[in-house]
Amino acid sequence: MEFEKLTELIIELEVDDIQEAVREALGEDKDPFEVLNALTKGMDEVGRRYEEKEYYLTELVLAGETMKEAFEVLQPALADADQSQEKTKIILATVKGDNHDIGKNILGSLLLSSGFEIHDLGMDVDETKIVEKVKETGASIVALSSLLTMTVEQIKIVDKALKNAGLRDQVKLIVGGAPLNEDLAKELGADDFAEDAVEGVKHIKALAEN
Ligand code: B12
CATH class of the missing domain: 3.40.50.280 (Cobalamin-binding domain)
Structure with a gap:
């Protein structure tokens, strides 16, 4: 799973395919922070398209949904934190x-x-x-x-x-x-x-x- 592909899936609002793609990237041992980076890049482009009036509110909502789906899969990988110390x-x-x-x-x-x-x-x-x-x-x-x-x-x-x-x-x-x-x-x-x-x-x- 290429990072460019992840970015593209967000831009193309592929809400049904994003989780599988993130899972695949993580399965290939891709750094979860790089995955996050690729997804965020997609969101930036969605924002740009909205500002240029290429995308409308419907697309924005769908982009938000797609990002949420991606997070469900990504979050546990990101949250691989040190449990030993007292947490702020x-x-x-x-x-x-x-x-x-x-x-x-x-x-x-x-x-x-x-x-x-x-x-x-x-x-x-x-x-x-x-x-x-x-x-x-x-x-x-x-x-x-x-x-x-x-x-x-x-x-x-x-x-x-x-x-x-x-x-x-x-x-x-x-x-x-x-x-x-x-x-x-x-x-x-x-x-x-x-x-x-x-x-x-x-x-x-x-x-x-x-
Ligand atoms: C997606 C989006 C939506 C989605 C939100 C989906 C969701 N679940 O979040 C929907 C469709 C619901 C939406 C609705 C509206 N939106 Co809107 N939306 C956007 C859009 C395109 C992207 C925002 C986004 O998610 N960016 C990606 C994230 C990663 O970036 P971010 O939010 O900026 O966060 C980063 C930093 O700011 C920072 N950060 C954020 N919070 C915090 C907190 C702390 C503590 C720290 C340290 C850092 C930090 O870190 C983040 C990551 O790096 C922006 C335009 C844009 N390009 O920003 C407009 C935008 C924010 N929306 C706007 C508007 C006007 C609206 C509506 C009023 C539209 C309408 N007429 O109905 C409604 C408001 C509804 C409401 N009551 O909130 C305007 C706001 C203008 C203004 N300055 O007031 C913008 C700027 C678009 C525009 N150019 O007009 N929107």
């Missing part, structure tokens, strides 16, 4: 009003494979759920995704809710998503921002050490 707990969510979860899921998979304990609350998650989960798990990091300009303000709401619950000092808040940048993230009350999932893991490792 991370709460992961896409903010309220936002139904984009592909980037968040990629970050989650990479974090899992780096040995973190992930509590993924899904998408369209409000501040109450996040506060409750911090209380329940004692997590030390909250990682939020916002892909919509309209929903970045939710970060501020989560920051405030954590403060009101007296939990803000015990957690680091890191955010990501295309409409954000370092300055805006800080303005909204976050401690950190990362451009992509790979950078995100590096930043989160650093946050976990402090």
